[in-house]
Amino acid sequence: MTSVVPARTSLESTFPAAMLSEVGTQESWRKEVHRPATSTHKWWAKRLGTVFRGILTSATTPDEADAAVSYGSPFDLAGAVVLDPFSGSGVTGVEALKLGAKAVCFDINPVATLVQRQAVQPWDREALEAAYRAVELACRAEVDRLHRTEDGRTVLYYFWVATVECPECSDVVRLFDSPVFSKNAYPKRVPKAQIVCPECLAVQESRYDFDTEKCPNGHLITQRGAVQRQSTTCRQGHSFKTLGALNGARPGYEMYAKMVANSDKSKSYESITDWDRKLYDECVKILASLPESAVLPRGELASGNNTDQALKWNFREWRDFFNARQLVSLSLIATAIRDLGGSAPEREALCALFSGTLEFNNLFTSFKGEGTGAVRHMFSNHILKPERTPLEAHPWGTSQSSGAFSTLYKSRLHRAHEYKMKPVDLIVHEKGIERFTGLSKPLGASICESWDSFALAKGQAAYVVTRNSAETDIPDGSVDLIVTDPPYMDNVHYAELADFFHAWLQRMQPYAGYSDEETTRRSGEVQHADPVEFGKAIEAVWAECARVLKPGGLLAFTFHQARISGWVQVVESLRRAGWVMTAVQPVKGEMATSIVKSGAREPSNLDSVVVCRRAADGARNPNRSMEEALATAAKELTGLRDAGIDVGAGDVRSVVRGSLLAYLASTGADLDESVAMQVDSLATESIATLLG
Structure with missing residues (x-):
């Protein structure tokens, strides 16, 4: 059976990155309002539903058609099967179900599985x-x-x-x-503050910028x-x-x-x-x-x-x-x-x-x-x-x-329930970005826990389980499209943080089969501070993805990485698993003003959408030289910048690295340290050229 993916897609050629970045920016400020189904519980590095809707529609729109129109229409993927091997909060699954597809959501962490189940299943x-x-x-x-x-x-x-x-x-x-323990979020506008005496713990009202005060018990209070x-x-x-x-x-x-x-x-x-x-x-x-x-x-x-x-x-x-x-x-x-x-x-x-x-x-x-x-x-x-x-x-x-439990009940569960019944999408309209209903199907999937039950399921269905995506029960050639966001190589290790929640959940057993082990850390996790170990683990998942994909199908994932070693390992792992990178498309990523990002040396605003096809299907990288690959990356980044999207040095560096390494991998070049240094040098030159 052939895939629903065209031979050449808009995702690979005419991806509407500027439009998606515009609506994605709007979503990023209030994800819990615009995409509440995936916001019922904390998960890290949650991607933007608007962007993933755009990836799904662009991946099934021919390159000669307008993918922006597909995004803003009641697009129908009925009969298609979409796999996310690193499902996280379930963004891919939700967007696929809203478009009429059947969704397969795998994650190695049971807390992530719990979050996904809330995102896709109905509640009475x-x-x-x-x-x-x-x-x-x-x-x-x-x-x-x-x-x-x-x-x-x-x-x-x-x-x-x-x-x-x-x-x-x-x-x-x-x-x-500091003795100032409460002040206004805009203290210059509202200078009133609460201070505590460090000596006797008396509380009194003052200003956030007070010089000295005396507490009711006579102790001198200073700012220090x-x-x-x-x-x-x-x-x-x-x-x-x-x-x-x-x-x-x-x-x-x-x-x-x-x-x-x-x-x-x-x-x-x-x-x-x-x-x-x-x-x-x-x-x-x-x-x-x-x-x-x-x-x-x-x-x-x-x-x-x-x-x-x-x-x-x-x-x-x-x-x-x-x-x-x-x-x-x-x-x-x-x-x-x-x-x-x-x-x-x-x-x-x-x-x-x-x-x-x-x-x-x-x-x-x-x-x-x-x-x-x-x-x-x-x-x-x-x-x-x-x-x-x-x-x-x-x-x-x-x-x-x-x-609190009672306030989150209303802001999270009530809001998610209403969204599932009547999904809302952000669309660029004549008056700007507006919220539209009627473009997506309601969410109310039956949850399956094996491929056999999933294959037999009627109506809206999601195969949601905790498992290592390098080892699945999916038959060869059964999936039309794979869309995902793999874990970081380093920085945020999800299992280490998820154990905080799991310490309680294992005693509560939210659903039959929820893990009762004392940790969510698992053998086979892709995240690893060692680039080589990271590359081995993610290669195993890419290889399984290549096995289960239908002929002519497509893999797309979002990625950004501060260390070039992360990019090298991802590109090498794809090549070893039989994939060819056919495009690297920059698009809006997470909210750019988070504490974590603001503290980064080169904070990122954009993700790279890495588009891949199997070498066995005759895929080829479209660029014919390093210069052409560099020009392609520059064109995509310039298009976003000219559309008013914030493009920073970290964004340029990441996208240029990905584009150049994708081309070099297609030539069979050894991506050793000297090649990485050359790529980094060209990326630095591109920062100076594009950002002045």
């Missing part, structure tokens, strides 16, 4: 609401009681500070780097805290390395303030009282008395690129990431969800929702300030970075709080 709204109310009835009253003031008001947030002992004098030092970068100074003037003072233990933690919801809907900052301390002590006792059957996180951290920082602060077990009140409250919610019983999609959705709530309720979160969402989630840095002044939120929450 009444059943979902009934399950939510049952959980609320079982646990909310007690969770609320543990977040009360003495006069019965609700505490929205508790503010904590880490403490260490001075190695010289044993003085207990509070690790404030005890911590300056990696060093701490005690009250006796002894300076020492903060980490060195831990002596193999976690830091201590002390409550110093709370934000309270008042009866008139106002909020107030108040100091911690003996009542608050006694209530917390009660939580310590409750935690110790919880039954063995209660859901609590289990498992230990293993060394890794994204876990080592937490290990340096002596966080050894996943339960160390939570204080006693958080563990008690979260356990009450998790146990109530688990005890709903059965394997209904609605119970599964609440398991995923609870897991997502963990991101905002742990010792690694912090306060963002006034005028914005209050909780800075723990993965804003893509690593497990301990906070010296963590924020403890009310995990069930109220209408005045953020990052």
Whole structure:
């Protein structure tokens, strides 16, 4: 059976990159609004649904046709099978299903599989609401009681500070780097701020830029805290390395303030009282008395690129990431969800929702300030970075709080359900970018867990399982199109971070067959800091993709990589697996203003869409020389820049590297260190030429 992919596609020749970058930029600012089906739970490096819709439609549009028209029309891929071997949050699967195709979503990580299942399967709204109310009835009253003031008001947030002992004098030092603990997101416009006295923890109102203040107890407060970068100074003037003072233990933690919801809907900052301390002590006792059957996180951290920082602060077990009140409250919610019983999609959705709530309720979160969402989630840095002044939120929450189970229920599950029933797409129209309904099919796939059941499924179907995509049960020549976003070679190691969620989920068993192993790290993971090992692992997946693809089919994936060794390994692995790169198309990637990207030496705004066909099908790279490959890359990048899309040095470097290496691989050249240096030199020259 032949593929639905034309002999020459728009994806390879007339890809509407500028248009897709424009709508992609709009989506990137609010992914949870524009693509809520894939936003029910955290997953890393989530790609843009608009761009992947464009890849799918362009890959099945002949090169002489207008792919932009295909993108903005009720395009129909009925009968086609689309595979994503690195499915992540399920973006490819969702966009394929919306276009009428059947989707195969594989990922080696079970947390990713849970996210994908939420993205594609239907929920019964009444059943979902009934399950939510049952959980609320079982646990909310007690969770609320543990977040009360003495006069019965609700505490929205508790503010904590880490403490260490001075190695010289044993003085207990509070690790404030500033006494300003709450200020507006736009402080010059709204200078009012809240400050704490580091000596006695009295809370008072001031300005974010105050010079000196006196607390109610007469202590002088200045802008300088005890911590300056990696060093701490005690009250006796002894300076020492903060980490060195831990002596193999976690830091201590002390409550110093709370934000309270008042009866008139106002909020107030108040100091911690003996009542608050006694209530917390009660939580310590409750935690110790919880039954063995209660859901609590289990498992230990293993060394890794994204876990080592937490290990340096002596966080050894996943339960160390939570204080006693958080563990008690979260356990009450998790146990109530688990005890709903059965394997209904609605119970599964609440398991995923609870897991997502963990991101905002742990010792690694912090306060963002006034005028914005209050909780800075723990993965804003893509690593497990301990906070010296963590924020403890009310995990069930109220209408005045953020990052809570009840608020995320509405913003995530309700929004995702509405989107599945009536998908919305971003389209460039006469008046600019507008949201359109009616272009995509509703999402409500039956989930299959084997190829045999998938092949027999009627109607909308998705084959969603946790597995190594180098070893599948898909018969030869069964897939029309493969569209994916492979993991980074380095930087963000998904399994190391996903274990934070898995530590709870393994006890909850969101669906039958969910992994009960203590870690999501698996043999066969593609991510590896060693370029050679990365190349071997991803080659095995590319080889399996070549086996299951129909004759004339196509592989397309998005990629960007700061290290040229990553590009070399991807290109070499493709060649060894029998693929030829037929195009490298730059297009809008993730949101360009993230904390992680803003800290990069050459932050990237664009992804490269790498388009491949099998050598066995007679594929050829279209460029006939290095100069032509370089000119092709320059033309694509210039087209985006001239259309007003932000193109930076990192984007030029990545796209030029990909284009040149693709051509060289097609000639059989050995992509050794000298070739890599030559490619890098040409990429640097291109930066100067294109960006001036």
